Amino acid sequence: MYAWIFRHLPGPLWLRILISLVLVFIALVLMVQFLFPWMSHFTQFTDSTIGSTDQP
Amino acid sequence: MVLQEKAGPATAPAPRRALLRGTIQVLGELLITAGVILLLFVAWQLWWTNVESDAKQTQVIKEFAKDLGSAAPTPAASAPPAKAAAGEDFGKPVVGTAPGHAGTIGIMYIPRFGPTYTRPIVQGTSQDVLDTLGLGHYSNTAMPGAVGNFAVAGHRQTHGAVLDNIHTLVPGDKIYVQTKDGYYVYVFRNNQIVMPSRTDVLEPVPTQPGVAPTESYLTMTSCNPRFGAEERIIAYALLDSWRPAAAGPPAEIAAQVAAATGRG
Numbered sequence: 001m002y003a004w005i006f007r008h009l010p011g012p013l014w015l016r017i018l019i020s021l022v023l024v025f026i027a028l029v030l031m032v033q034f035l036f037p038w039m040s041h042f043t044q045f046t047d048s049t050i051g052s053t054d055q056p
Numbered sequence: 057m058v059l060q061e062k063a064g065p066a067t068a069p070a071p072r073r074a075l076l077r078g079t080i081q082v083l084g085e086l087l088i089t090a091g092v093i094l095l096l097f098v099a100w101q102l103w104w105t106n107v108e109s110d111a112k113q114t115q116v117i118k119e120f121a122k123d124l125g126s127a128a129p130t131p132a133a134s135a136p137p138a139k140a141a142a143g144e145d146f147g148k149p150v151v152g153t154a155p156g157h158a159g160t161i162g163i164m165y166i167p168r169f170g171p172t173y174t175r176p177i178v179q180g181t182s183q184d185v186l187d188t189l190g191l192g193h194y195s196n197t198a199m200p201g202a203v204g205n206f207a208v209a210g211h212r213q214t215h216g217a218v219l220d221n222i223h224t225l226v227p228g229d230k231i232y233v234q235t236k237d238g239y240y241v242y243v244f245r246n247n248q249i250v251m252p253s254r255t256d257v258l259e260p261v262p263t264q265p266g267v268a269p270t271e272s273y274l275t276m277t278s279c280n281p282r283f284g285a286e287e288r289i290i291a292y293a294l295l296d297s298w299r300p301a302a303a304g305p306p307a308e309i310a311a312q313v314a315a316a317t318g319r320g
Binding site: 001002028032035036044049 | 081082085086093096097100101104181186192194209214250252253254255257258277279284285286288290
């Protein structure tokens with residue numbers, strides 16, 4: 001799959017390596033911004049309050 | 057990543073076998089990707105959220121110190137508070153008014169947690185406060201110094217791990233709360249481990265609903281055990297003394313206060 005993507009990137013080798021690095025970076029940013037905060041709801045580390053999390 | 061040999065002439069596999077091999081390869085790569093993402097998630101949760109929150113909390117303290125500076129210039133430089141306590145009495149503690157949601161109430165200093173333990177106390181215990189801003193004040197409980205219960209929550213792990221060492225407190229340990237009005241000195245009394253549903257620890261007299269308070273309590277709640285949240289660990293402290301802002305910080309934390317607010 002990754003080999004297939006790499007083969008279909010345009011340009012010479014150095015450009016394709018550069019594009020892959022940029023793609024990996026974009027994937028990382030998206031994960032940190034959206035995926036990980038969402039996943040953290042399934043862990044329990046962040047429950048430190050008593051009763052409901054949203055106290056009146 | 058892995059360069060594939062293109063359909064060698066040697067065996068010439070049937071199209072079905074090629075398809076099967078391709079499917080298995082894609083599946084394998086997806087599974088490896090999922091594994092890498094999970095490892096990254098663990099690193100993000102246990103390490104990166106702390107980095108982010110520490111930076112944010114330092115920022116909050118800076119802003120709070122800036123407000124302090126404009127409100128009342130610290131006279132610390134003129135006369136260092138040489139003698140602590142012993143006969144000092146500044147009367148009844150001033151009780152500030154509660155700020156709006158996510159407003160900064162003050163700074164907490166706990167020498168037991170290390171000489172650099174300086175965390176903001178922010179109004180509210182919702183996720184947005186606790187995840188970035190530090191210790192969250194249960195907004196339905198008393199303010200520092202008031203007769204009753206000043207209750208705060210903080211993360212044991214992740215997002216700054218502000219109360220990671222809560223179990224290391226020893227009876228008699230001082231807990232300092234600095235607000236714009238002054239310094240409130242609480243003395244740690246005991247720990248308690250309870251179930252998350254025990255809201256009575258937030259009562260004006262902790263765990264005694266309906267009893268009228270005569271003293272000022274500080275109650276801190278966090279997850280228990282570490283890296284879990286099946287229970288809550290509660291730390292109770294009692295107000296020992298207070299100093300108005302004009303009198304300068306207590307001698308024990310003078311250096312910490314200077315380090316935390318001096319930059320402002």
